Amino acid sequence: MGKKKKKKKKRKYLIGIDLGGTKILAAVIDREGEILGTAKSKTPVADGAEAVMDRMAKTAKEAIDEAGVKRKKARGVGIGAPGPLDPKTGIVHYAPNLHWNDVHLADGIAKRLDLPVSVHNDVDAGTYGEFRIGAAKGAEDVIGIFPGTGIGGGIILNGRLRTGFRGSAGEVGHMVIHADGPLQPGGNRGSAEAIASRTAITRDIQAAIESGRESIIPKLMEDRVDRGKSNRITSGVLADALEAEDEVVTEVLSRTSYYLGLLAANMVNALDPEVIVFGGGLIEACEKWLMPRICTVAYQYYINKRNADQIKIVTAKLGDYAGVLGAAMLARDRLYD
């Protein structure tokens, strides 16, 4: 036992932090990507950026303590944060859910933890996590597509995260796939987000119900509210409605899977990657229903069908931890490769 402890102390490790609008996740990983400890905290958005960064540092220290490693053995910090942000400067330019404008996040955390800090877009980090230790492990080229409130994306080519000329690559959800399609407030008309995000799904279901169509959704929502939950049409609610073969939800999610498949095919036709990873709560909750449909449509739209079966469309594996693990791996790879 004494021997084992000694070995543990020697280990150098990395810290990953995932900064969300509601919670902060931190993880400590070793150089091989093994998780040594994690911690979690609420994001004190209302207290301002300095308070949020204090809390991030505190959560990181809690993860270190939980891992039982020495603080001075830490080598670096990787952060996944909402954007637009600049990975070169570590400045978060604009994050509406945090009420942030031009916050020097890398500097702020570097000062607090006295470590080198790298900052990446949270979905980029999540895709990187899936690429390094998740569903796309072993591939060289990976596109991540994460439908949620919006549709986030990440692009890894030749084993490297594509950050872009201005640091804003990977916004696949904002690509237009149906010009003249629905308008996205603050986004592009007819973008994948405007058609196939959970926001779009909710809009379309509500419109169908308001037009007088029968659906189990109002009853499911009533039950939720009775149990003290929010009246949001969550991914879980959608899964329950699918299970009940609700006509409206089946119809709307058919459309969603169609457009997500089309988006996947667009990425294949442009970049010819090895793996496309779909992740996020909606995919997790409705995986068995959505994924085969997405794959079928994608295949229809591949312009080159030769060896198309070699292209894998898979479901993310790391769940909520994809971002924090990916951020830590990005810090690791920046330091050691």
Place this chain on the structure above:
Amino acid sequence: MGKKKKKKKKRKYLIGIDLGGTKILAAVIDREGEILGTAKSKTPVADGAEAVMDRMAKTAKEAIDEAGVKRKKARGVGIGAPGPLDPKTGIVHYAPNLHWNDVHLADGIAKRLDLPVSVHNDVDAGTYGEFRIGAAKGAEDVIGIFPGTGIGGGIILNGRLRTGFRGSAGEVGHMVIHADGPLQPGGNRGSAEAIASRTAITRDIQAAIESGRESIIPKLMEDRVDRGKSNRITSGVLADALEAEDEVVTEVLSRTSYYLGLLAANMVNALDPEVIVFGGGLIEACEKWLMPRICTVAYQYYINKRNADQIKIVTAKLGDYAGVLGAAMLARDRLYD
């Protein structure tokens, strides 16, 4: 003069060949990309693949002779060919305008010229030419978009041509930008090609005329046929119609520029490149009219407008020689980098 000749003899050089459905272009370049000689020939499609490869080799030798260099100083051959093809094996899987199926092009030319041969998609080669010595020289990340009969594309990231997992990356023209849009025979419904290629432009102009709208096009076509030319609505005809402020053509090309701008923005949102190069006959003929409109629409659809003015949307410079020069540069960079 004797001294100069001696120096010339010492030079090692590369051969580029651009294989088209109607003509074969060959060029000899030195390691710096300077053109030493060129040659041109018709493509004897009807005589079969072996005859076409014989002609390619002959045209290459003519370019060598024209350059006045020694045959044994040649270091390699780069070919731009229609696809789908596999750059790893040098096999052209399918080229309808050549009536080719699974032709071993790299091996065929290597045997004939006794040199290492690399084969790339012709538009990839064209984009690479613009990247190395044309309109995008000096940039690290370049997307090429070439509207013609279809819409070809090429993607260069971090200074390297993106060929893809299966060798079929860069098919940006087959990306769907208007689901439910017009059908493309052999392609994707609502793809950029189906909406904004010269084929689509011709279809839309003819439909407008058939529906009874007035246009200068029938008269322009009559004049062409009188002068013994084909009754094809060429890029030159479109330019003349624009010049004459023809309502139908102006309307159709407005739509074209809109969708090409949207396609450019999609690539910016996904890949955040430094330069987008538009090329091909249509762009060349109508550059002044199309390019500002394409740029305006693209900017509207950039999801990240920060430093968006740093993204350059430019017109190709190398014209018909982009492919042959790019192919030669690809051979060069494979051998020397």
